[in-house]
Amino acid sequence: MSRYDALLKDAHEFADSCRAIINETKAKGYSQEIKLDRSIVTAADKAAEERFRDAVMKRHPKHGILGEEFGEHQPGAEFRWVIDPIDGTEDFVRGIPSYGTIIGLFNGETPILGILDFPGLNERYYALKGGGAYRDKQQLKIVDLPTSQKITGEEFLHITPRNSFLRYGDTGELFDVLAKGFPRHRILFTCLSHAYAASGTFDATVEWNLRLWDLAAAQVLIEEAGGAYKIVKNERDKSGAILSAVMGKPRLVQRIVEMLEGRAPLSPP
């Protein structure tokens, strides 16, 4: 077992304990509050991230940690764990089962492993750099759109909600271009879209104005499944990076990147 295999084993244990605390808190009932950015946080988010941080610090005292709820620990460490304990807290609170726990491990900028765990769906997606991408025990292999097949706009695209295009400046026009160009698009609110891009369930997904913890598992998962992952916008504010990415089947990702960069007709022909 390589060093990275051992780290993946650790990551699964950390995800198991997050899932346990999320399920326990859901069963018991919990309080919720509104954060400064108007998003919701619950006792389940906080408890899951705390348990994760404790476990990482105990197992890997020299590693860094970045979490949505409790910020940065040991910045500059060689290895850095990144967690969003519940991505889609609004779904969690409303009883929609698409919420997920996102865990990533980075060596500098390089993603080593990623886990997307969905307690409400009883599914886990994970990948290890060089070790493949999996949903539970099944290996994920993205099949690209055949080059003989024209991109018509009938493809299955996921887009983050339009309001994510209105954060940090109004880029709603880009959403509208995509929505008109791909009229069968879907809109979820969680990292389930990354999982479905990795499994080929969605042909691609466009993720707009997110934080590093939102995307902590996406790149390694998509790339290990054979897909393309492109950061199309990378800005910063005082809270850190604001990232926008396109991921999924390589031909479609390339086409969308070109659409967004204005290098291709804005609607598919």
Place this chain on the structure above:
Amino acid sequence: MSRYDALLKDAHEFADSCRAIINETKAKGYSQEIKLDRSIVTAADKAAEERFRDAVMKRHPKHGILGEEFGEHQPGAEFRWVIDPIDGTEDFVRGIPSYGTIIGLFNGETPILGILDFPGLNERYYALKGGGAYRDKQQLKIVDLPTSQKITGEEFLHITPRNSFLRYGDTGELFDVLAKGFPRHRILFTCLSHAYAASGTFDATVEWNLRLWDLAAAQVLIEEAGGAYKIVKNERDKSGAILSAVMGKPRLVQRIVEMLEGRAPLSPP
């Protein structure tokens, strides 16, 4: 037990047998084909509808049946069962658990009962006219937006995919008005949106250019949960009625109906 209670008991049995055959077919593997309208149908859709039709004809030989896959039986009967065996066949095929079985019973135009059954989520929503709406054992009560609360566009709206607004003539502009007016909107592809409107999970949903079987359970479910259900467009072609509806929290439904009718500003203030 009234006559209608007995019919609801029958409907649950019919839904149980549809669920069983859908789960069996999913486990075994199945064939799929593309229909004339370019939608997908599988052996599971056909087998579930056939089993439903057999069960209705055996139990209620004088009742009519309308199904998505096999058309009309005994038109003009006093009671008419309506079924969509798998609403969201594309989700079923892709492994997204939001597909559902829709069953409705009508006396003339009046809906008597409705069931939305979600085998992939292990949830059932149902309602009996005068008997309330339920998710599994829990009664559903829609809480309207308080009159003191201004409708801002931050509400949780679901909209059917934009391509449904392009069927039977281009009404894509209406989609765009709604999408811009409610930038937190979501897009699913199945009757899970009706279920979530009945549970208050979504504040409202706009359902565009559907057939009677798609909406067979929606009205009784929403109204018995205390919500509003409005048909906003009712056209016909040679295959029957083409229906568009808005359903959910009454104040929001009214506002959306006014937006669609051009009687209110097209974007919330």
